[in-house]
Amino acid sequence: MSTVVEILGNISSADWLSASLACILLHIIYNVWFGPLAHIPGPFLAKVSSLWIVFQCRYTRRSETLLKQHQKYGNFVRVAPNHISISDPSALEAIYGHKSGFNKGPFYEDKSIEPVLFNTRDVQIHHRKRKYLSPAFSAKNLNEYEPYMAMQIRKLMECFHRRIENSGTVQLDFNEYWDYAFGKPFGFLDKERDHLNLIAIIDARGEVLNALGHLPQILRPIMKYFFLDPFWPNGLRATSNLAAIGTQAYYGRKDQKNSRHDLLSFLFKAKDPESGGPLSEKEIIAESISFIVGGSDTTSSTMTNVVDIVSRSPEVQRQLQSELDQAFPGVMESDWVADFQTANRLPVLNAVLRETMRFKPTSATGLERVTPAGGKIIAGMFIPEGTLVSVPTLNVHHNPAVFVRPDEYDISRWLGSDSSALLDSFYPFSLGPRACIGRNFAWMEMLKTLATVFKLFIVERTRTLGTEVREGFFVKNSECNVVVKPRFGRKDRT
Numbered sequence: 264m265s266t267v268v269e270i271l272g273n274i275s276s277a278d279w280l281s282a283s284l285a286c287i288l289l290h291i292i293y294n295v296w297f298g299p300l301a302h303i304p305g306p307f308l309a310k311v312s313s314l315w316i317v318f319q320c321r322y323t324r325r326s327e328t329l330l331k332q333h334q335k336y337g338n339f340v341r342v343a344p345n346h347i348s349i350s351d352p353s354a355l356e357a358i359y360g361h362k363s364g365f366n367k368g369p370f371y372e373d374k375s376i377e378p379v380l381f382n383t384r385d386v387q388i389h390h391r392k393r394k395y396l397s398p399a400f401s402a403k404n405l406n407e408y409e410p411y412m413a414m415q416i417r418k419l420m421e422c423f424h425r426r427i428e429n430s431g432t433v434q435l436d437f438n439e440y441w442d443y444a445f446g447k448p449f450g451f452l453d454k455e456r457d458h459l460n461l462i463a464i465i466d467a468r469g470e471v472l473n474a475l476g477h478l479p480q481i482l483r484p485i486m487k488y489f490f491l492d493p494f495w496p497n498g499l500r501a502t503s504n505l506a507a508i509g510t511q512a513y514y515g516r517k518d519q520k521n522s523r524h525d526l527l528s529f530l531f532k533a534k535d536p537e538s539g540g541p542l543s544e545k546e547i548i549a550e551s552i553s554f555i556v557g558g559s560d561t562t563s564s565t566m567t568n569v570v571d572i573v574s575r576s577p578e579v580q581r582q583l584q585s586e587l588d589q590a591f592p593g594v595m596e597s598d599w600v601a602d603f604q605t606a607n608r609l610p611v612l613n614a615v616l617r618e619t620m621r622f623k624p625t626s627a628t629g630l631e632r633v634t635p636a637g638g639k640i641i642a643g644m645f646i647p648e649g650t651l652v653s654v655p656t657l658n659v660h661h662n663p664a665v666f667v668r669p670d671e672y673d674i675s676r677w678l679g680s681d682s683s684a685l686l687d688s689f690y691p692f693s694l695g696p697r698a699c700i701g702r703n704f705a706w707m708e709m710l711k712t713l714a715t716v717f718k719l720f721i722v723e724r725t726r727t728l729g730t731e732v733r734e735g736f737f738v739k740n741s742e743c744n745v746v747v748k749p750r751f752g753r754k755d756r757t
C-alpha cells in the first residue's frame with residue numbers, strides 16, 4: 264500500500280496533466296471514430312462533447328439549428344456523443360408510442376424539486392400521477408371549465424375595448440396580453456400589468472432549464488455560480504422565484520378552495536390512488552407550478568403565433584372572419600364570447616390553428632428518450648441500448664414528403680377531403696403515454712379565444728420584418744406588436 268502511495272507521490276504535476284490530457288484525447292478518439300455511434304454523421308464538436316447541444320440551447324436556437332443539420336446530414340444526426348436526433352416520421356410511433364419501452368432521459372432529471380407529472384422519469388410514479396390527474400381533463404370537467412375560460416376571455420376583450428375607447432384603434436403586444444389572460448390567476452388583467460414580473464421569470468427559467476438538461480449531472484448544481492455568463496445564475500434564480508410565487512399563490516388559494524373552478528381546485532379535491540387520501544401539500548404545489556408554465560405559456564405562445572401570422576395575411580383573415588360571421592351572425596352583445604361547440608366545428612378556424620402549429624410549433628424540439636435494454640431498430644437503423652434519442656417536431660412538420668411546400672403557410676392543406684392523412688404526421692402535443700395531458704383543454708381555450716378575437720377585431724401587424732423568436736423548452740415570439748381595430752360598434756352602446 265505504502266509503495267502505491269510512494270509511486271503516486273513521485274508523479275509530478277506535469278505528468279498528471281499529461282496523463283489527464285491523454286485520457287481525454289483517447290476518449291475523444293473513441294467517441295468520434297470507434298464508438299458504437301461513430302458511423303452517424305453530425306457536427307464534429309457534437310461527437311466530442313455535449314457542449315455543442317448546450318450551446319444551441321443556451322443561444323435559444325436548438326430547433327432552428329437542428330432543422331438545418333438534418334438538411335445537411337440526413338435523417339440521423341449525432342447531436343451529442345450519446346444522443347441521436349432522428350427526423351424520420353416513422354420514428355415517432357417507435358419511440359414515443361405506447362409500449363415502445365423508451366422512457367424520458369436525463370434531460371428531465373431535476374433533483375432540486377419534487378417530481379411532477381411532466382418531468383418524472385419513473386414509470387410507476389408517472390402512472391400514479393397520470394391516474395389521479397386524468398379526470399381533470401375529462402369531457403365533463405372541460406365543460407365545467409368553459410365558463411371560467413369565458414370569464415377570462417371577457418376580461419381580455421374588456422381590456423382591448425377600454426384601450427380602444429378613446430383612440431378608435433389600439434397598439435398592443437399580443438405576446439404579453441395572452442400571458443396576462445391565461446392560467447395565471449394573479450389578477451394581471453385587472454391590474455393590466457404583470458406586477459410579479461412572472462412572464463420574464465418563466466421565460467428565463469424555461470431557457471436555462473432547457474440548456475441545463477444537456478449538462479452532466481455533476482455540473483448542474485454549480486451553474487448558479489457561473490457568473491461569467493449571467494444567463495445561468497439569472498435563469499436559476501428565476502427558477503427559485505417561480506417556486507416562491509407558486510407556493511404563495513397556493514397558500515392564497517388554500518382557504519378559498521371552491522372560489523373558482525380551475526385546475527387548482529381540482530388538485531385540492533384529487534385523491535391519491537394509493538392511499539385514497541388527499542394529495543400532499545408538497546405535491547399540489549409542485550404540480551400547480553408546473554401547470555402555470557405548461558398550461559399557460561404554451562397556449563399563449565401558440566395564439567401569439569396565430570395572431571402574428573394572420574395579422575400579416577389579409578386573405579387568411581378575410582376567410583376566417585367570413586366563416587365567423589356566418590357562424591356567429593350580427594353584432595354581438597358586449598359580453599359575448601364564442602362557445603366551444605360552435606367554434607370546434609368551423610373548418611377555417613381549425614385549419615388556421617392546425618397550420619400554425621404545423622408551420623411554427625410551440626413545442627418544436629426533439630423530446631429526449633432513452634433506448635431500452637437490447638437496443639431497438641428505429642427507421643431502419645439499429646440504436647444501441649442506453650443511447651439518447653429524440654425526434655424534432657419542427658422537422659417532422661416540415662417534411663416535404665408529407666407536407667407539400669412545407670415552408671409555405673397554407674391553410675388549404677387542411678381543408679381538402681384528403682387532409683385527415685396529414686394528421687398521421689402532425690404531433691404538436693407529442694404522442695403515447697407522455698403526450699400532453701392538457702391538449703383538449705388547450706384546444707378549447709385557443710379556439711374560443713381566437714374565434715372571439717377575430718369576430719370582434721381586425722388585427723394588423725405593425726412590424727414588417729420577420730418575427731424574432733427565442734426557444735427555451737417552448738418557442739416564443741419576442742414580441743407581437745399589432746394595431747387592433749373593432750369590427751363593430753358594441754351592441755349595448757349603439
Ligand code: HEM
Pocket residue numbers: 380381382393526554557558559561562565625626630691692693696697698699700701702704705
Ligand atoms: C398549445 C398548447 C400546448 C402544447 C403545444 C403542449 C405540448 C406538450 C408536449 C409536446 C408535451 C410532451 C412533453 C415531453 O414529452 O417532454 C406536453 C406534456 C404535458 N403538457 Fe402540454 N402542451 C400544451 C398545453 C398544455 C396545457 C393547457 C396543459 C395543462 C393545463 C398542459 C400540461 C401538460 C403536462 C402536465 C404534460 C406532461 C404529461 C405527461 O408526461 O404525462 N399542456 N405538452
